[in-house]
Amino acid sequence: MRFTKMHGAGNDYIYVNCFDQPPPENLPELARRLSDRHFGVGGDGLILICPSQGADARMQMFNADGSEAEMCGNGIRCVAKYVYDHAICRKHALRIETGAGVLALDLEVADGRVRRVRVDMGQPILEAAKIPTTLPGSPVVNVPLLVAGEELRVTCVSMGNPHCITFVDRLSDHWVLQLGPKVELDPHFPKRVNAEFVEVISPGEVRMRVWERGSGETLACGTGASAVCVAGVLNGRTERKILAHLPGGDLELHWAEDNHVYMTGPAVEVFSGEWNEER
Numbered sequence: 001m002r003f004t005k006m007h008g009a010g011n012d013y014i015y016v017n018c019f020d021q022p023p024p025e026n027l028p029e030l031a032r033r034l035s036d037r038h039f040g041v042g043g044d045g046l047i048l049i050c051p052s053q054g055a056d057a058r059m060q061m062f063n064a065d066g067s068e069a070e071m072c073g074n075g076i077r078c079v080a081k082y083v084y085d086h087a088i089c090r091k092h093a094l095r096i097e098t099g100a101g102v103l104a105l106d107l108e109v110a111d112g113r114v115r116r117v118r119v120d121m122g123q124p125i126l127e128a129a130k131i132p133t134t135l136p137g138s139p140v141v142n143v144p145l146l147v148a149g150e151e152l153r154v155t156c157v158s159m160g161n162p163h164c165i166t167f168v169d170r171l172s173d174h175w176v177l178q179l180g181p182k183v184e185l186d187p188h189f190p191k192r193v194n195a196e197f198v199e200v201i202s203p204g205e206v207r208m209r210v211w212e213r214g215s216g217e218t219l220a221c222g223t224g225a226s227a228v229c230v231a232g233v234l235n236g237r238t239e240r241k242i243l244a245h246l247p248g249g250d251l252e253l254h255w256a257e258d259n260h261v262y263m264t265g266p267a268v269e270v271f272s273g274e275w276n277e278e279r
C-alpha cells in the first residue's frame, strides 16, 4: 500500500489514495499501526482519499487509537492539496465529502502547488443533544464542569465532531495533559469529546492547545479552532474573525454573517512511501 505523509500546521496524518489502489481493510487496526511513531510511520491518524458520488472526493478519517471521526479540519485541507497537486481534480474550488456533509474549499495555488486552503466548515451545531452532551443549557455556554476535583467553565460546539472549550488565564501542561484526558472521557460526552484550552490575547487573537479525542495532544486542530472561534463570540470574548496560534502554526477563522465558519490554513506534503510491515 502506498501512502503519503502530510500535515496542516503540524497536525500530521498518513494519507492513502484510494483512487488508484483498493481501499485497505481492517481500517481501525491499520490506523493504530500506521500512526505509531516508533513501530509505524507515525502520525495523528489515517485519512483515506476516495472517489465520491456527488463531490470531487470523499475523505474518511481515523484517529491514532483507531476510532473513526466525522470530520478533520486540517485533514480536509491536505486532502484538497493532494487531489489538486496529484491531478485527481485540477480545480481551484473543490467539494469534498466528509462524515459531516459535503464541504466547499478554495485553493491558494502558487507555482502549480496548493499552499493554503480556505474551507467552508459549515454551520456550528449548538444544540446540546446534537453535539452530543448532557451538560445543561442549549447552547452550552460557560457551564460548570467538575473534572478531577477542579471546576472548569466550558462551552460546547460541534463542527460535525464534538468540542468542549475552556478559556483559561494562562495555558499550561496542567490544563492540556492533566485535565484534557479527563474532559475527553467525562460521562457528559456520550461520544467522548475534543478538549480545547484557550488564552485570549486580544479580541482578534488567541493562543490554544488541544487534547484530541482518540489521538491525545496534537499540534493543531482545525475543527477545534473553528469551534473556539464560535465559543469566543458566544462568551463575548472575541470578535467573529480571529487568528488562532496553535503549537504547530496559525489558522484564520471567521464565523461569518451567513452563520458558516470559514477556516484558512496551510497544507504541506512531506514524503511518500510503501507500507509493507512485517508481521
Ligand code: ZDP
Pocket (backbone or CB within 6 Å): 011, 063, 068, 069, 070, 071, 072, 073, 074, 075, 161, 162, 194, 212, 213, 214, 215, 218, 220, 221, 222, 223, 224
Ligand atoms: O473528533 C475527533 O475525534 C478528532 N480527533 C478528529 C480530528 C480533528 C482534527 N484535529 C482537526 O483538524 O479537525 C484533525
